[in-house]
Amino acid sequence: MSNDPSASLEIETSGEADIYVGSLTQDHFSLKSINIASSGDGHVQFLASSIQADTISVSLSGDSKAIIAATDRITVNSMVSAISGDGKVFVETANLQSQKLSAHLSGDGKVSYSSAGSCVDQTIHLSGDASVYAGSIICKNSMVATSGDGKAIVQTTDTLTSVGGGSVKYVNAAPHRIVSSSIFRKHSNVKPAKKNKFKTRRPSIPPSRAPTELTVVVKAAWFGNSPHVSVYSGIGSSIIIDGTGFAVTGIPAYHHSAGLFGVFIVMAGIAVVAAIAFKFRERKAREQYAPLA
Structure with a gap:
């Protein structure tokens, strides 16, 4: 590139x-x-x-x-x-x-x-x-x-x-x-001009890269069809969504070049994946019902 x-x-x-x-x-x-x-x-x-x-x-x-x-x-x-x-x-x-x-x-x-x-x-x-x-x-x-x-x-x-x-x-x-x-x-x-003037800015040193561990917990909602998704940082456990076949056994290292905003994007993305997986489990459960005579 x-x-x-x-x-x-x-x-x-x-x-x-x-x-x-x-x-x-x-x-x-x-x-x-x-x-x-x-x-x-x-x-x-x-x-x-x-x-x-x-x-x-x-x-x-x-x-x-x-x-x-x-x-x-x-x-x-x-x-x-x-x-x-x-x-x-x-x-x-x-x-x-x-x-x-x-x-x-x-x-x-x-x-x-x-x-x-x-x-x-x-x-x-x-x-x-x-x-x-x-x-x-x-x-x-x-x-x-x-x-x-x-x-x-x-x-x-x-x-x-x-x-x-x-x-x-x-x-x-x-x-x-x-x-x-x-x-x-x-x-x-x-x-x-009496003299040439200009502004300078010294390049910044990028922040150090460090791994971030995230854990997603998905539970059925009391009301409505949307699941309740909780995202935790630093627990260090795998993301497993029971009954769907979806599982993430290790979260790749993610650097903080975008600060808290970057972590928010990752958390939001995982939450979306979890919600999709929950819907998949819900649909799979419905397909197991026998049709009415």
Whole structure:
């Protein structure tokens, strides 16, 4: 999967779940696309020695965070970041090469490229207090549209276009052409930056993996057809549902990469299996009745 240019990788999380993918020293990814989506307070960490893809897209809502880091390089045709809320995207590598860079932010979100690299066309849309730190990436053309107090730091060689009243600053030499328009300012909101600023986030160490023992007890309900299912953690017994032929004599090790949310999913899944087994036993019992004359 990590080395298939025709394959797409989808990573999605919600709530407070955390997802960890790859290593900075061992993993090379060559894929058609990498799509990351997170809502809530989740955290997605995608690490590699190098990444090559047609498209990398990150979509965050709430207070989610995503870090995409590669030790050597990231080579893509298009990288798109979309944030609604206070989410943050961190892109870190020694060399980022992209034809197109796009960032669409609303709220107080942030996108930061703390790497060297280049792009042909860059598009930034900001509303609210959102910020984009792209001064480390040399782009041929940049377009920044702001509504509110958003701010962007860019590095552009040819044409820098700014629409709106937000703060737009450029790093190093001024672009050959600056186009600025705003009905709220008498003067251009495009200014030289005193220095390049960006945000970084150190990759987190994934939590240690430990086995989880679960025991399921299924009893007939007092009312209705649905059984009463109880799930216990840590008892260490097998799951056996009498009269059905269904039995689980050992629970495989399950890691806590998603914390309590992950354990909840496992418990819920086992409970569903238990309920199905109970129904199977109930149907089997009915089939043993002799038909009425």
